[in-house]
Amino acid sequence: xxxxxxxxxxxxxxxxxxQNKQVLYDFAGLPQTLxxxxxxxxxxxxxxxxxxxxxxxxEIKSTGFSLSExxxxxxxxINDKISTVLNKIDANDYLKVNTQIEVxxxxxxxxxxxxxxxxxxxxxDAIGYLPKDALTLINEGNTSYxxxxxxxxxxxxxxxxxxxxxAGISRxxxxxxxxxxxxxxxxxxxNLETTNNQGTFTTRLGNNNIYVHYLDNxxxxxxxxxxxxxxEYISDASTYIENSLxxxxxxxxxxxxxxxxxxxxxQFSGSLLDFGFVQHTKxxxxxxxxxxxTFEGIEFEFDSNRNYWQELQAASNEQIPIVNxxxxxxxxxxxxxxxxxxxxxxxxRSKYCYDNTLKDFYTNAFGAQLYSVFRPLRxxxxxxxxxxKSFSNKLQAKITYTIDDYSYYNIGVGVSAKIWKINxxxxxxxxxxxxxxxxxxxxxxxxxxxxxxx
Amino acid sequence: xxxxxxxSTALITIFFLSCSQPLDFKQLEEYTIMPSISSSLxxxxxxxxxxxxxxxxxxxxxxxxxxxxxxxxxNSFIKQNLVQLDFNFKxxxxxxxxxxxxxxxxxxxxxxxxKVFDGFEISGNxxxxxxxxxxxxxxxxxxxxxxxxQFIIGLKDTTTxxxxxxxxxxxxxxxxxxxxxxxx
Numbered sequence: 168x169x170x171x172x173x174x175x176x177x178x179x180x181x182x183x184x185x186q187n188k189q190v191l192y193d194f195a196g197l198p199q200t201l202x203x204x205x206x207x208x209x210x211x212x213x214x215x216x217x218x219x220x221x222x223x224x225x226e227i228k229s230t231g232f233s234l235s236e237x238x239x240x241x242x243x244x245i246n247d248k249i250s251t252v253l254n255k256i257d258a259n260d261y262l263k264v265n266t267q268i269e270v271x272x273x274x275x276x277x278x279x280x281x282x283x284x285x286x287x288x289x290x291x292d293a294i295g296y297l298p299k300d301a302l303t304l305i306n307e308g309n310t311s312y313x314x315x316x317x318x319x320x321x322x323x324x325x326x327x328x329x330x331x332x333x334a335g336i337s338r339x340x341x342x343x344x345x346x347x348x349x350x351x352x353x354x355x356x357x358n359l360e361t362t363n364n365q366g367t368f369t370t371r372l373g374n375n376n377i378y379v380h381y382l383d384n385x386x387x388x389x390x391x392x393x394x395x396x397x398x399e400y401i402s403d404a405s406t407y408i409e410n411s412l413x414x415x416x417x418x419x420x421x422x423x424x425x426x427x428x429x430x431x432x433x434q435f436s437g438s439l440l441d442f443g444f445v446q447h448t449k450x451x452x453x454x455x456x457x458x459x460x461t462f463e464g465i466e467f468e469f470d471s472n473r474n475y476w477q478e479l480q481a482a483s484n485e486q487i488p489i490v491n492x493x494x495x496x497x498x499x500x501x502x503x504x505x506x507x508x509x510x511x512x513x514x515x516r517s518k519y520c521y522d523n524t525l526k527d528f529y530t531n532a533f534g535a536q537l538y539s540v541f542r543p544l545r546x547x548x549x550x551x552x553x554x555x556k557s558f559s560n561k562l563q564a565k566i567t568y569t570i571d572d573y574s575y576y577n578i579g580v581g582v583s584a585k586i587w588k589i590n591x592x593x594x595x596x597x598x599x600x601x602x603x604x605x606x607x608x609x610x611x612x613x614x615x616x617x618x619x620x621x
Numbered sequence: 622x623x624x625x626x627x628x629s630t631a632l633i634t635i636f637f638l639s640c641s642q643p644l645d646f647k648q649l650e651e652y653t654i655m656p657s658i659s660s661s662l663x664x665x666x667x668x669x670x671x672x673x674x675x676x677x678x679x680x681x682x683x684x685x686x687x688x689x690x691x692x693x694x695x696n697s698f699i700k701q702n703l704v705q706l707d708f709n710f711k712x713x714x715x716x717x718x719x720x721x722x723x724x725x726x727x728x729x730x731x732x733x734x735x736k737v738f739d740g741f742e743i744s745g746n747x748x749x750x751x752x753x754x755x756x757x758x759x760x761x762x763x764x765x766x767x768x769x770x771q772f773i774i775g776l777k778d779t780t781t782x783x784x785x786x787x788x789x790x791x792x793x794x795x796x797x798x799x800x801x802x803x804x805x
Contacts, residue, residue: 238644245648246655308656310798376664377711377796464661464795467772469671469685476690 188224189538189551190594191613192505193436195563195583197592198274198617201284204438204505205335205347206424209282210621213275216286217616222269224613230572231260231297253302258321259544261296269615277336284349285334289411292501295324296544309370313378316367319387323364323543327498328357328393329445330411335422342428347438349422355445356410357393358498362543364388376464382487387456390496392416392447401450418445420500432529434509441500448495458487502541509534509555516560530557547572561585569596590617655802662708662795663689663772669716669783672776682782684775688727691770693799700765703758705800712750714743715789719777726767733771734763742777743791 192203198214199222200207216222232252237245272286298321303312335349366385373379393410394401401407410416420443426436460483465475513531532555539548549571557563562584569577579596594613667685674683694700714720724737737754744750756764774791776783 234644238646238648240645245652249652305656306654308658308801310657310659370659373661373794376661376794377709378659378661380661462661464664465689465691467663467665467687467689469665469667469687471687474690476692 188613189536189549189569190553190565190567190579190581190596191592192536192538193507193509194555194565194581194594195592197583197590197615198272198284198619199269199592199613199615201274201335201337201347201349202288202333202422203440204424204426204436205284205337205349205422206345206426206438207337207347207436208339208345208426209274209337211276211619213620214273214284215618216269216272217618218271219268220616221272221286222267222288222613222615225266226264228263228573229261231256249306253299253306256297256299258296258299258318260299261294261542261544263295264291264293266291272617280339282337283334284337285332287330287332289328289330291326291328293324293326294501294542295326296321298322304368309368312370314369314371316369316383319364319366319368319385322387323362325360325362325498325501325543326357327355327445327500328407328411329353329355329415330413332413333422344428345426347422347424351420351422351441351443352413353418353420353443353445353500354411354413355393355416355418355447355498356407358416358445358447359389359391359394360498360543361387361389373463375466379461379463382458382460384459385456385487388453390447390451390453390498392449392451392496392498394450395452396450416445416447416449418498418500419443424505431527432511434511434534435507436509437506438504440503440505442502443500445498445500446495447498451493451495453492453494453496455490455492456487457490460487504539504541505536507534507536516557528557531555567596585619588618588620590619591615649805651804653802653804655800658799658801660693660797660799662691662797663770664792664794665772666790666792667774668790669785669787673782673785680782680785682776682779684721684773686771686773688731688769688771690768692768694765694767698803699799699801702801702803703765703799704802705758705798706756706764707798707800708737708754708756709796709798710750710752710754711794712743712747712752713790713792714745714747714750716783716787716791717745718783719743719745720774720791721777723771723773725771725773726764727769727771728766729768731769734766735761743774 188203191197191199193200193207196209198209198216201209232255236252237248267288267290269286269288272284274282274284277283300317300321304317331351331353333349333351335347337345337347339345364387366387367381367383369381369383371379371381393407393415420441422438422440424436424438426434428434465479509532511529511532513529515527515529517527534553536551536553537548538551539546549569551567551569553565553567555563555565563582565581567579569579571577574597576599577596578598579594580598581592581594583590583592592615596612671685672682674681694703720743722738722741722743725733726735726737728734735756741752758764
């Protein structure tokens with residue numbers, strides 16, 4: 168019952184919290200840390216994740232504005248509030264959503280040096296940069312913006328819904344070095360993306376007419392897969408679920424990682440995750456617009472019997488055609504990079520490992536981690552310092568301080584506990600914003616339950 | 622089970638301690654986008670030859686008449702959310718004669734549904750005439766059905782024709798501003 172209450176509390180929290188996997192990275196030897204670095208060390212014989220509950224994480228992050236700036240109840244109208252936000256943001260600001268649910272996960276020790284882990288998780292990953300120019304154009308039009316070039320290149324978004332089947336191996340190659348790798352098969356249920364667009368729309372005062380409108384060097388490509396089938400939107404949720412179970416567009420990727428002990432107390436680790444792609448070949452619909460077009464109005468030649476409007480349409484179709492196609496395309500996964508240095512110190516204790524030997528560990532550790540994810544516009548970084556404390560063999564905690572795009576004072580905390588064979592962990596992020604999470608640009612939560620066997 | 626108790630209590634306490642200022646997502650229903658979209662319309666430059674003809678062997682003055690489709694209002698979003706149309710005109714008349722201008726909005730069957738200008742007088746030697754006509758859609762809902770624009774221009778005094786050798790011209794420029802209001 169208590170666990171049900173706990174789970175329920177977590178699930179309520181998921182709507183408003185999100186994740187920071189820097190806290191989870193190399194934390195307490197959790198099986199889920201192998202998804203962040205397959206080269207991390209584990210000391211159990213095998214593990215089984217509680218189905219659907221072994222790893223749940225969700226994040227909603229934004230730069231440039233917070234929810235309360237738009238939705239707070241005050242005397243300002245919603246139009247005023249959105250207008251204020253529009254004035255504040257720039258094209259580098261973005262909204263990001265990521266949710267992962269581990270459907271199942273397990274692992275076993277193949278031999279003394281090798282641990283094999285595998286599983287399946289579903290992921291929703293979306294990022295949309297805020298196209299300030301397009302939003303301004305939609306919101307206010309072009310009348311007040313003579314000579315302003317509205318940029319089409321700001322239109323950048325990418326949304327993936329996919330299932331990931333993975334299997335990985337961690338191998339201790341020496342007393343100092345552990346290497347790991349993981350192979351992933353992606354099954355994409357939905358992909359929407361537009362990146363690397365070019366072009367501008369400008370209205371200027373003209374010579375022949377009052378205005379001249381310019382669409383200059385437009386190259387816009389919006390790709391979709393899994394959304395439209397036989398010219399109809401796929402509205403059946405079960406189709407998306409089926410497609411995430413190897414029924415969709417398939418791809419492959421790898422994770423690689425290592426841990427290196429410079430000294431017994433100084434550890435260096437790193438990983439590259441999701442270096443892979445999805446080949447989209449089914450249920451594709453792409454929209455492509457390429458060209459330049461100048462419009463200064465309709466020039467009358469009296470008594471000419473010309474069909475001006477038809478000529479106008481023909482010219483625009485010729486000079487800046489809108490093309491729909493079903494061409495296959497490749498979508499790269501957002502690769503992530505983790506690098507960490509960790510210094511252990513304090514009381515030296517021992518714990519039983521898988522082979523009934525004792526393994527020494529220090530009760531305290533501190534260090535720094537650098538996290539980076541490759542996103543369409545630019546790489547995003549997060550720099551984290553951390554302190555980790557083992558209160559006993561069964562209870563560990565970690566506190567982090569992170570500087571990233573969203574905050575310069577993000578404090579996170581993680582706790583991992585083990586009772587009998589049951590391990591549970593919970594991670595909260597951005598604690599300083601707990602008093603008003605609606606004004607935070609990011610807050611996060613991860614939790615999970617595992618069965619660990621020595 | 623002590624650890625579970627402590628852990629659960631701590632986390633539930635954190636959740637209860639965390640709070641959010643009240644948010645009202647329904648506000649979004651009241652959000653109204655109000656773009657004003659400017660678009661060039663018709664322009665032309667005409668000289669004396671356009672207004673002169675021969676009738677029964679005698680020179681005579683005529684008016685010129687031209688119509689074009691203008692189907693922006695066939696776009697359902699624009700049609701449903703249009704609240705105001707501002708027509709702007711700039712006219713340069715190098716002749717020392719007065720002209721009359723009619724601008725009519727026509728429906729798909731070429732019926733006149735609104736007269737933007739009905740005998741608008743273009744003074745002679747007027748090099749910088751500006752005019753604006755504002756149509757509030759609520760007052761003139763029939764305007765939503767316009768798909769064509771008709772221009773008729775001719776001499777006010779048709780008894781005397783223009784000098785056919787004159788290099789003078791009438792230059793005409795126009796634009797329209799579509800004011801839209803739409804809730805999400």
